[in-house]
Structures are given as C-alpha cells and as structure tokens.
Amino acid sequence: MTGPVYSALQVRALELGPFGYRPDGDSPWQHWQLQRDDEGVAWLLLNKADSRVNVLSAEVLEELGQVVETLHNTLQTDPPKGLVLRSGKVGSFCVGADIKEFRHLHSESEVEEKLNRAHALVKRLKDLPFPTVAVIHGAALGGGLELALCCDYRIAIEGATFGTPEVLLGLHPGLGGTGRLVDLIGPIPAMTMMLTGKNTRDRKAKSQGLVDAVVQERHVANAVRFALTGKLKRKKGGWQNTLFRIDPLRRFVGRKMRAQAAQKAPPEHYPAPSALVDLWEKHGRNGKDLLRYEVSSFARLLTSETSRNLVRVFFLREQMKSLTNVGDDISPIRQVHVIGAGAMGGDIAGWCALQGLRVTLFDTQPEMIAKAIGKTADLCRKKRMNTAQTRAVLDRLVPDFSHQAIGQADLVLEAVPEKLEIKHKVFSTVEPQLKPGAILASNTSSIPLEQLQDGLQQPERLVGVHFFNPVAQMQLVEIVEHSALSDDTRQRALKFVGQISRLPAPVSSAPGFLVNRALTPYLIEAIMMLDEGHKAESIDRVALDFGMPMGPIELADQVGLDICLGVADMLRERLDNNLPETPAWLRKKVEEGKLGKKTGEGLYTWENGKPKESDNAPRAPEEILDRLILPLLNACMACLREDVIDNEELLDGAMIFGTGFAPFRGGPMKYAHERGFEDIRVRLQQLAQLHGERFAPDPGWRTDAPTTELVSE
The missing domain is CATH 1.10.1040.50 (N-(1-d-carboxylethyl)-l-norvaline Dehydrogenase; domain 2)
Known part of the structure; x- marks a missing residue:
C-alpha cells in the first residue's frame, strides 16, 4: 500500500510496547505512563495532558522525578531489563521547555535553583544502572533533545529532526545539553548546532553520532531489543574531544567561532552566542565542567533584557499563528491562480507551490512565467530539496497563458503594477469567471480596498493579501479588511496564510496599511x-x-x-x-x-x-x-x-516579521515603552x-x- 492514507496510518501507529498503539490506561501521574512489557522492559511514555505537543513544564519534570524514583526503588527487588523513553503524541517527541514559565522567573538565583534541581533529576535518569533507549519521532528540540541525551541509546524514526533552538530565545542549552552534546558528537558539530539553532535531520544526526540508528516505525520493537543487548554500535566524539582538551587550541577556535557568530548576531545585542563560546573556552576540557557552569551562564542570559524580549517575540509569533486557526468548518484553499509573474507575483506563486498548493500563473509575457519557474527551482535548491521533491513543486506550478484556470481556483490573487486603473481592468476580466465561493485577492501595497472594490458585483469576496519582498524570507502577510468584506472571506484568507506557513496581520484599509x-x-x-x-x-x-x-x-x-x-x-x-x-x-x-x-x-x-x-x-x-x-x-x-491595527502586540509582531525591526528590542512599541x-x-x-x-x-x-x-x- 502506498499514498497519503498509508502514510497517515504509519504516523498514527506508534510502537508503544506494552501500551499497544494507544497510550491509555491508569497511571499515578498526569503526564507520564510507566509499564513493563512481557520481556521485562519498562516503557515510559511522555504524554503531556491538555497539550497538542510535549513540553517540559515544571510539573512534567516534577513527575519525571517521581517516575525515576520509582525506577530506582525497584533496583533491589525487581529491576527492569531496560527502559524505553517514548512520546505518546503522534506528532513529535518533545519540543522543549515550557517557554511560558520563563516569564515568571525574575532573578538569576531563582533560575539557578530550578535548573540545579532539574540537572539533579536528569542525572538520576542518566545514572540508572540498566540500559536506556530514547525512541524519537518527529521533533526533539531544546530540552526534549537534552532529555534524550540522558539515555544510553537514541533510535530515530525516519523523518525525525533534532535541534537546540535556544539561541533564538537569547539562550543556550540549559538542561545539560552543552556538556552532553559536546561529549557525544564532538565540539565543532555540537557548537555549530548550538550557535546556529538550526535543526539536524535523521540521516545527518546518525552520521554525527547524535542518534545510533534510523529505522522505520514498524522496526522499532526490534531496534529496541537490539539496543538493549548492547550490540548497537555508538559513535563517539573521538579525536575532537581529546584534541580540544588543549586550552590554547580551544581558545584559538573559540575566537573564530565568536567572530563568525558576531557577523550575524552582534554580541552587544545578542549575548547568547558569545556566552556559549565563553563557556566552552573556559570549561570545555570535559563535559562535566560544562554541565556545572552551564547553569549560571543560562541564568544570566534568561534574566537579560535581550532574552526577555526574544521570548516576547516568540509569543507574538504564536499569537499571530493562532489567528489562522479559524476552524475546520472553513474551507481551505487548494488551488491558487496568480495574475502577474513579476518580482512579487512570481515569488508568491512559487512559494505557494512550495507549500503544497496547486498554482496556476498568468502573465501577458511568457518569458516572465519562465523566469518565475526558474526562480522557484532555485528556491528548491536553496531549501536542499532532492530532485523528486523539486519536481513535485514544479509540477504544482502550472503556466497559464490564457487565464483558463480562473474558474478552478479557490483564490485568485492579482500582483500587477500598483496602478488603480490596471487593477480595475484585471478585476473586470476576472470576476465574471470566478467560481462560487472563490476569493478575489489583491497584493496591493497601498491602495485602499474601498477604491479597488469599485465596479465589483460581489465586493464582499475581495480582500487584500499583501506579501513582502523577498516572499521566501519575509514571514508577514497583511490581511487588508474593508467595510464590505464578508466574514467567510476574511477567515478563509487567514486560513490561507496559515496554509502557506506565513503570519497574518489583519489591518484596516487605510493608506499604506501598517x-x-x-x-x-x-x-x-x-x-x-x-x-x-x-x-x-x-x-x-x-x-x-x-x-x-x-x-x-x-x-x-x-x-x-x-x-x-x-x-x-x-x-x-x-x-x-x-x-x-x-x-x-x-x-x-x-x-x-x-x-x-x-x-x-x-x-x-x-x-x-x-x-x-x-x-x-x-x-x-x-x-x-x-x-x-x-x-x-x-x-x-x-x-x-x-x-489601523488592533493592538500593540499585533503591531510589534507585524513590524518584526514584516520589516525585521530589531527583534531583541521586542518591537517598536515595546521599545517606545522602555524609552x-x-x-x-x-x-x-x-x-x-x-x-x-x-x-x-x-x-x-x-x-x-x-x-x-x-x-x-
């Protein structure tokens, strides 16, 4: 069997040992379930209650401490043959710390106290005297990855991703990741991973030694058995760990790292990369020293103004993403027709195709369509897509030299020159051909929608959908409203923005918008x-x-x-x-x-x-x-x-994600309040x-x- 149905079934059919395929049943804990299989192996499932994904909240960590205490109590009487740590969520392993709790920590001493307790807890997990295996599907990020690093073995399911994105919040790993990651894969790849915040996919993680095996879901049980026998080979940091115990060499490489990081993130604005390099330079002889000093360094960063503002930016993003969750009863956009293959229109069409939508592209000049397709192919290469993936994207981007696809599109978007008479001419041609329920969208950057709607028979389905250049990099899309706009059109436009992995900012139809x-x-x-x-x-x-x-x-x-x-x-x-x-x-x-x-x-x-x-x-x-x-x-x-916009938070988010306004300042209005x-x-x-x-x-x-x-x- 092949196709999307089979893929969906594969994702849902997690191998959960004694729990079968459903992590149900009684448990003394709210977020964890512990049970042994017929072979005496303990399976520990993380399934955070009332949450779509697993995050390491204080409550989750407190319960983990109780679970580990229970496991230690069995050592004298009936120890398990091993422990398997697995997520009960179908989407991912664990996406890290509960960032909401960061906002309630106000002093370095308070942060250090909580982190030291957490360090002691995960050390007890690491010190269990029987083999431990983390089985990872989906994303293992931040604290989620650090939790997996406490296990003896890591088995990745195909498609799994690993990352230490703390630097994006003005931080570095704080749950032992600095020391354990360096020890495991070596200083250079570990520091690169932590300094950039970029994710690592399954195969690369295997080649680095971050995981010990990459398997398909149906082979998890056998892979776990093989790991518990001790026969699964583990790659070590090797010569790098030995070489970089030499202090002068570590300082020399550290200066190079600091200089490279400063080119993208000036230390006076973003202190985390420099703090991480300092930590490694001073204490990188071995992972234990890094673990010890990681806590105080993390505490200083978390209580800094930069980190607090970057955490705020994280929640601004989440707030804007939530605007796209308009409900399952709102029909998604499946086919888009873009009019105008210039710098904006061609890039919008290519981005929509990259995000999985079928796109038809019209322009009066065929060479412009060809150029847009070429740029989309280049974008696929920049995204490191393979030949098959690139072909799939280009197959979804269909040239339309005669406007034939208008009647099939769920959303028709004009991206013609910013002249009112040109846009009116386009609308007069397009509107009679729209199918029932289709959206007519304009990428206008400044023309009020009240002027654009003149002459339309159904102005309620006209909406501004304003992208920013370059489309593949700028995350913001302004959703421009007007008095005749229907609620259904507005909600479908918001949903469309979410479908193409962008952040919406609803704005009124004022000159220039926001x-x-x-x-x-x-x-x-x-x-x-x-x-x-x-x-x-x-x-x-x-x-x-x-x-x-x-x-x-x-x-x-x-x-x-x-x-x-x-x-x-x-x-x-x-x-x-x-x-x-x-x-x-x-x-x-x-x-x-x-x-x-x-x-x-x-x-x-x-x-x-x-x-x-x-x-x-x-x-x-x-x-x-x-x-x-x-x-x-x-x-x-x-x-x-x-x-023009509802509140300061949406304004700050729009200006950060639409213009790049200094994120470490938290947005223009946050800066204004501080000043x-x-x-x-x-x-x-x-x-x-x-x-x-x-x-x-x-x-x-x-x-x-x-x-x-x-x-x-």
Whole structure:
C-alpha cells in the first residue's frame, strides 16, 4: 500500500510496547505512563495532558522525578531489563521547555535553583544502572533533545529532526545539553548546532553520532531489543574531544567561532552566542565542567533584557499563528491562480507551490512565467530539496497563458503594477469567471480596498493579501479588511496564510496599511539625509547598529525605488502627515529605470545580489538615529490611534516579521515603552523645530492619552 492514507496510518501507529498503539490506561501521574512489557522492559511514555505537543513544564519534570524514583526503588527487588523513553503524541517527541514559565522567573538565583534541581533529576535518569533507549519521532528540540541525551541509546524514526533552538530565545542549552552534546558528537558539530539553532535531520544526526540508528516505525520493537543487548554500535566524539582538551587550541577556535557568530548576531545585542563560546573556552576540557557552569551562564542570559524580549517575540509569533486557526468548518484553499509573474507575483506563486498548493500563473509575457519557474527551482535548491521533491513543486506550478484556470481556483490573487486603473481592468476580466465561493485577492501595497472594490458585483469576496519582498524570507502577510468584506472571506484568507506557513496581520484599509505607512517616513528621512550630503553607508550603519537587519538605503533599493516613490506620493496625498517632497534627483532615477536591486542600480550599485559599499564612509552624527527611528515610531502610534491595527502586540509582531525591526528590542512599541512616551514626544518636538513639521509628534504620545497595554508582559 502506498499514498497519503498509508502514510497517515504509519504516523498514527506508534510502537508503544506494552501500551499497544494507544497510550491509555491508569497511571499515578498526569503526564507520564510507566509499564513493563512481557520481556521485562519498562516503557515510559511522555504524554503531556491538555497539550497538542510535549513540553517540559515544571510539573512534567516534577513527575519525571517521581517516575525515576520509582525506577530506582525497584533496583533491589525487581529491576527492569531496560527502559524505553517514548512520546505518546503522534506528532513529535518533545519540543522543549515550557517557554511560558520563563516569564515568571525574575532573578538569576531563582533560575539557578530550578535548573540545579532539574540537572539533579536528569542525572538520576542518566545514572540508572540498566540500559536506556530514547525512541524519537518527529521533533526533539531544546530540552526534549537534552532529555534524550540522558539515555544510553537514541533510535530515530525516519523523518525525525533534532535541534537546540535556544539561541533564538537569547539562550543556550540549559538542561545539560552543552556538556552532553559536546561529549557525544564532538565540539565543532555540537557548537555549530548550538550557535546556529538550526535543526539536524535523521540521516545527518546518525552520521554525527547524535542518534545510533534510523529505522522505520514498524522496526522499532526490534531496534529496541537490539539496543538493549548492547550490540548497537555508538559513535563517539573521538579525536575532537581529546584534541580540544588543549586550552590554547580551544581558545584559538573559540575566537573564530565568536567572530563568525558576531557577523550575524552582534554580541552587544545578542549575548547568547558569545556566552556559549565563553563557556566552552573556559570549561570545555570535559563535559562535566560544562554541565556545572552551564547553569549560571543560562541564568544570566534568561534574566537579560535581550532574552526577555526574544521570548516576547516568540509569543507574538504564536499569537499571530493562532489567528489562522479559524476552524475546520472553513474551507481551505487548494488551488491558487496568480495574475502577474513579476518580482512579487512570481515569488508568491512559487512559494505557494512550495507549500503544497496547486498554482496556476498568468502573465501577458511568457518569458516572465519562465523566469518565475526558474526562480522557484532555485528556491528548491536553496531549501536542499532532492530532485523528486523539486519536481513535485514544479509540477504544482502550472503556466497559464490564457487565464483558463480562473474558474478552478479557490483564490485568485492579482500582483500587477500598483496602478488603480490596471487593477480595475484585471478585476473586470476576472470576476465574471470566478467560481462560487472563490476569493478575489489583491497584493496591493497601498491602495485602499474601498477604491479597488469599485465596479465589483460581489465586493464582499475581495480582500487584500499583501506579501513582502523577498516572499521566501519575509514571514508577514497583511490581511487588508474593508467595510464590505464578508466574514467567510476574511477567515478563509487567514486560513490561507496559515496554509502557506506565513503570519497574518489583519489591518484596516487605510493608506499604506501598517507596514508601508510606518516604513515610508523612515525611508524618506534616510533619502533626505542623502540630499543633505550624508553617505549612504554612514546612514545604513546607524540603523544596523540599532539592530535593524539592513539599513534604510539598502532597504529602499531592495523594495524598489519606484514602489517607495509611489507609496510616498500616495501617503503625501491622502494623509495629513507633513511628508517632505521627494527630491527631484530621486524621481529622475526612477524615470531612468534605476530602481534598485531589481535593475542593478538605484541608491547603490548592485553586483551578484549585493550592494557595492564604500569601506571608508565617515561616522554619522548622533542625531541620525532619532531622525530615522522616531518617524517610524510616530507612524506606528498613529496607526494604533486610528485603529489601523488592533493592538500593540499585533503591531510589534507585524513590524518584526514584516520589516525585521530589531527583534531583541521586542518591537517598536515595546521599545517606545522602555524609552518613555514623554521622552519620545519631547524629542520629536525638538526635531520638528530643527528639521520641520514632518517630526510633529502624534497626539497618542501624550502621557494622558489612552494606550493599549502590553498584555504579554
């Protein structure tokens, strides 16, 4: 038997030893079940109550301590022949610590106390005097992987993934992972895994020695028996562990690691990578020393402002993901028809195909469709897909040269140039061909939906679905609402965003929506500084030092100077925000087709996808940072006050995932609260006196004005 039904049955039919295929039955514990099979092997199942996935909460760890105590109590009378640790959840093994509990730990001493107890607990598991085997399916991440490392053997089910993503929360492993991982697979692969936070798949994990076998689910029972005999060969860290006991060598390699990590995560903003390297440099002679000093290092990081903000960002992501859970009664999108195969449309079509949807792509220029298919193939290669997987993606991306597929699509999305008359012409052609219930979506970046709906017979099924460039990297999609939008269309659009692994931000149909409304004054101010004679590299460096992923000049080139100019003109026309006039030299660049990265020349000259930058640009004046950041914050406050977006949390999430706003700062409004509304208001007034009314503070900064609380704090 083959196909999706067989695959689904395979996933559900977990080998659970004495529990059969259903982890049911009485247990003295809420989250764990312990039972022996006919051969005297104890099977311990982790099945966290009232949770879709297993996480290591304080309650789960406390119960694990009771389970291990029970096992130790059997040693004198009736010890088991071995222990098998397995998840009772069909989806994964364990995805790590319960991050919600991090927010209730306020001091280093409190963190150290809890971690020391947890270390003692898992050490008792590791010290059991009979063989232990972790059977891992799905994801074993963070604390889940650290729990598996306490077992003598690890058997992975095909498709299993392993990772130490703590660095993404401003941390490093804290449940013994630093020492045990280094001892097991060697310092270089272990440190690489912990510093990058990237996952490792089953076969690579086997080659590294992270797991001892990779099997299919139906072979688990035999693999467990083989492991318990002691015949399963285990790969050790070997020569690396011996070599890196030499302190000068470890320090030399540590400097290289620290420098490489700093290129992607400056230590002044993201201290975790540097702290991990320090830990290994000082105490990496053996795993036991790493285990001992891991606790205090983890405690310092967890109570840092960076980690607290990154934990906040984690929950912002979860909050936005939850918006896509609209219920099983809402029909999913199965087929998408994209109109326009340009930079955005082609990438949207390719991404949807990559996420498993059938996509038809129309453009009046066949060569544009061919280019989009080529870019999708390149994306598959970057995702390290094999030939068969790439072929499957490309088979789902179907050229449509004559609009024939409109009537079969569940969602038709236009991504044509940002001109109202062009979009109206597309809609007049498309709407009569839509099947009942189909969604008509626009990737407009700034045009109000009230204008787009003019002339539609059924405006209730028009919705803005605004992606950001580059589509494969930017996680945000703005769902733009309007007064005629039906609830069913809105919910299906949200579900669609979840289907393609993106994060939605519902926004009202105001000029520029949220992200472009906030970014435009930031970009315009950078261009005004160019007009004053400041160097592009100097301006960009200020933003990079603040923590932005790229500077505003490079960003303008990435977005496209034509798009920036169009949005600025629209906002200047429709909002009373005192935006300055665009310099004539910039309009001339756009007229000459020097639009930025996509044409090879804009504010920078581009080669091989990167801007050519001068290495000797002077340092920018101190006021440059406020001139860049405060207009962005001012626009964010205006969007909140005008109900463009519901609350500060969604705004912060949208700006982080849509613009890359410095994640370690927790979002623009989190930064504004920390800096102080009054300080921002006064500074904006000062800048307005120096540089003009474009800096006039929004009324929302008044300390007596009502604001939305940061409820995630």
